Amino acid sequence: MSAEPGGVTAVAHANIALVKYWGKRDSTLILPATSSVSLTLDAFRTTTHVELLDAPAGRDEVVLDGEPLAGAALTKVLAFLHLVRSQASRTATAQAARVTSTNEVPTGAGLASSASAFAALAGAAATAYGLELGRRDLSRLARRGSGSASRSVYGGFVVWHAGDLADPAAGDLTSYAEPLPTAPELDVAMAVAVLDAGPKKIGSREAMAATVATSPYFPAWTEHTEADAAEAADAIAAGDLPRLGEIAEASAMRMHATMLAARPAVRYLAASSLAVLDAVADLRAAGVGAWATMDAGPNVKVLCEGADLDVVAAGLRGIVLPGGGAPHVLLARPGPGLRIEASA
Ligand code: DP6
Numbered sequence: 001m002s003a004e005p006g007g008v009t010a011v012a013h014a015n016i017a018l019v020k021y022w023g024k025r026d027s028t029l030i031l032p033a034t035s036s037v038s039l040t041l042d043a044f045r046t047t048t049h050v051e052l053l054d055a056p057a058g059r060d061e062v063v064l065d066g067e068p069l070a071g072a073a074l075t076k077v078l079a080f081l082h083l084v085r086s087q088a089s090r091t092a093t094a095q096a097a098r099v100t101s102t103n104e105v106p107t108g109a110g111l112a113s114s115a116s117a118f119a120a121l122a123g124a125a126a127t128a129y130g131l132e133l134g135r136r137d138l139s140r141l142a143r144r145g146s147g148s149a150s151r152s153v154y155g156g157f158v159v160w161h162a163g164d165l166a167d168p169a170a171g172d173l174t175s176y177a178e179p180l181p182t183a184p185e186l187d188v189a190m191a192v193a194v195l196d197a198g199p200k201k202i203g204s205r206e207a208m209a210a211t212v213a214t215s216p217y218f219p220a221w222t223e224h225t226e227a228d229a230a231e232a233a234d235a236i237a238a239g240d241l242p243r244l245g246e247i248a249e250a251s252a253m254r255m256h257a258t259m260l261a262a263r264p265a266v267r268y269l270a271a272s273s274l275a276v277l278d279a280v281a282d283l284r285a286a287g288v289g290a291w292a293t294m295d296a297g298p299n300v301k302v303l304c305e306g307a308d309l310d311v312v313a314a315g316l317r318g319i320v321l322p323g324g325g326a327p328h329v330l331l332a333r334p335g336p337g338l339r340i341e342a343s344a
Pocket of ligand 1: 016017019020021022030036114115145146147148149204205208294295296
């Protein structure tokens with residue numbers, strides 16, 4: 001698709017890792033220490049419009065949810081636009097871009113995701129600047145914005161390969177995401193228990209770097225994660241949800257254990273998170289297949305069979321949180337990959 005005068009719109013959905021990405025081996029190229037496996041959701045999408053301006057690069061404009069973007073988030077987007085322009089061989093004198101982005105995440109859900117954001121930006125910006133990239137190249141490009149964004153290029157179950165570990169240039173080419181062969185009978189869903197985030201904690205990029213630098217458990221984490229990613233792919237191909245759920249919950253707990261061992265500790269687990277983890281264990285004890293996963297925040301996402309989503313959601317809504325009240329519960333099912341449309 002070539003660039004159109006009216007610009008390009010791209011839509012991407014959030015993904016939740018079932019085998020986590022936590023740690024980089026190259027922070028410029030965003031090469032992960034391990035492979036990871038995720039599920040793209042139908043909820044929480046980002047729509048991004050990129051239009052080229054009659055102005056030189058350096059005059060980029062970025063608006064997120066109606067407000068001009070500022071600070072570190074703006075710096076990341078500008079660096080990404082620069083990368084796209086350099087790949088399109090339109091360097092310093094190239095046209096600037098106007099980026100307008102909307103996140104469809106329930107307000108205050110604490111689920112704003114760089115994954116859907118950079119996947120949508122990669123699709124819209126690459127197309128606007130005339131780069132004709134296939135999915136694999138879009139995945140590589142999105143990775144440079146935020147690692148987990150490489151996975152949002154695809155729908156459903158996805159693997160992001162660590163790639164060639166020997167040298168960064170080879171790793172840059174071989175570290176991309178692709179869809180995983182999935183047993184047709186595997187019908188999954190996710191319930192998200194939204195918990196009060198409290199004061200803002202350290203961001204995932206910084207927390208990851210601190211874990212790599214100071215957690216003595218990091219080597220054990222990387223060693224087991226590569227095997228977990230392969231086993232998760234097998235379970236997805238075989239349609240074995242209990243096996244996938246066990247791997248997913250173990251991966252999340254191991255990731256949090258690894259960051260808790262950093263100095264100072266990185267702790268996203270809150271008392272309310274533990275209450276949800278207990279409720280998930282209770283659901284399992286009652287015979288309902290439900291497995292918890294958590295990312296860089298207190299919210300708990302619960303993987304279950306599609307047919308069990310209502311009973312899992314009811315179980316989560318019934319929790320009495322340590323501070324009183326119940327979690328707000330959002331429901332999601334597998335969602336599609338990146339969609340790109342030129343506008344008239
Ligand atoms: C806990 O992809 O946000 O969600 O590559 O530094 O932008 P950067 O990190 P990011 O990290 C995601 C971490 C995670 C686990 C995961 O999605 O695999």
